[in-house]
Amino acid sequence: MALTVREAIPTGLAGATACYIGYDLADHGVGVAVIVSTVLAILSTGLSVGLRFQQAANDVQLFTCPEGCGVEIRTTNQPSDSVARLRELATDHSQHPAARS
Numbered sequence: 001m002a003l004t005v006r007e008a009i010p011t012g013l014a015g016a017t018a019c020y021i022g023y024d025l026a027d028h029g030v031g032v033a034v035i036v037s038t039v040l041a042i043l044s045t046g047l048s049v050g051l052r053f054q055q056a057a058n059d060v061q062l063f064t065c066p067e068g069c070g071v072e073i074r075t076t077n078q079p080s081d082s083v084a085r086l087r088e089l090a091t092d093h094s095q096h097p098a099a100r101s
């Protein structure tokens, strides 16, 4: 998965923040496990925010099965007729493999 510019900016900011906080925590004698956990949490947040920016910019829609069988369909910049067809497929549980077994 390649990062786009919209994902890279918040990820880069999170990386810089994580480095600064990690360095500052190490300077105050905080344990390595706490520093690693904190840095990973900040990086994870940055990636999550970047993904949300990407989704907002690309008209991403996510359709999930209302029965909770785990079927999900994500569309990106699709024509409305395709989106309607994919929404129908995702929300019709009778068409999912879990409903056939």
Ligand SMILES: [Zn+2]
Binding pocket: 065, 066, 067, 068, 069, 070, 071, 092, 093, 094, 096, 098, 099
């Ligand atoms: Zn289903």
